[in-house]
Amino acid sequence: MSYKALATDYDGTIATEGKVSETTYSALKHWQQTGRSLILVTGRRLDNLYDVFPQAKSFDCIVAENGALLSLPIIGEEKLLGSPPPxxxxxxxxxxxxxxxxxxxxxxxxxxxxxxxxxxxxxxxxxxxxxxxxxxxxxxxxEGVDKDFGLRTALNEMNLSPDEVVAVGDGENDLPLLKLGGLSVSVNNAVPVLKEASDWVMTKSCGDGVVELIEKLL
Structure with a gap:
């Protein structure tokens, strides 16, 4: 199947020790330049994400706060998907x-x-x-707010179906994300439970694993 979007976690997936390498970012942009969409699905707060990775504003969509916040950076729209902390x-x-x-x-x-x-x-x-x-x-x-919930909301906004998405991550909180995607992928440094739930496990870790994935898909 020809996938239309890549939904990726940030820390431990495209980022190594909180930073995205130029090589990884170039691969992500190449994916986007083929007409496919980039979706970032992260547990980070949006302001914190932009502090460490301002290039995130070039993504088609960001699901931040582990599914609680949706951002469409290109049009400047943000939407809280759950209740604020009491x-x-x-x-x-x-x-x-x-x-x-x-x-x-x-x-x-x-x-x-x-x-x-x-x-x-x-x-x-x-x-x-x-x-x-x-x-x-x-x-x-x-309750009910996780990466599955956030990504489903994002896909509705983007007129995409879960089957059209490649989902990649490394941590326990990425399990709902991978279960939703049409193709589920773990980078090599992922926790064992995530690898077991994945269709593919990359041979490389963090950003290098995502570069490996994009090269394999394209």
Missing amino acids: NSLIEALQQRQVEPLRVGRGIISTEIPHDTTVIEVIKELGLAWQISYNKGAVMLLP
Whole structure:
């Protein structure tokens, strides 16, 4: 099948230690120049993403905050897809001295081992929120909001079907992303559970693995 879009994670996928190499970015642009779409699906906040990777603004679509925020950079449109973090949750986590504690428009994130505290607080407050893992990171989101939900919304905006998408990632939170795509791919540094769920596993890691994927597809 000729795929029309590449939906890729950021950290550990196109980025190595938070940075995208020139070689990787050139391969992504080459994919886009063939008339296909680039979709970035990341757990990062949008402002933080642009700080480390301003070239993200050239992507056709960005699903940020692990599915909670949709951005169409070319036309400057942004849309919150879930509920904003309630003050009661933020304050309770601060009182429990959960650090680091990063608050986005639709996401709260921290790190292991604070997941136990987070689960306790969500239960105590009776909130319909869930946690998602990305290696050492712990993300809090409204129930039903994940990379599958965010990408489905993006594809509806772009008039694309999931079968037309190649999805690539490296972490546990990328599992819903890969399950949605018509072709699921892991870079070589991906966690074992993601590799097991993938149609293809690249021989190279991070950005080099994405370059390998694009070369194979084209």
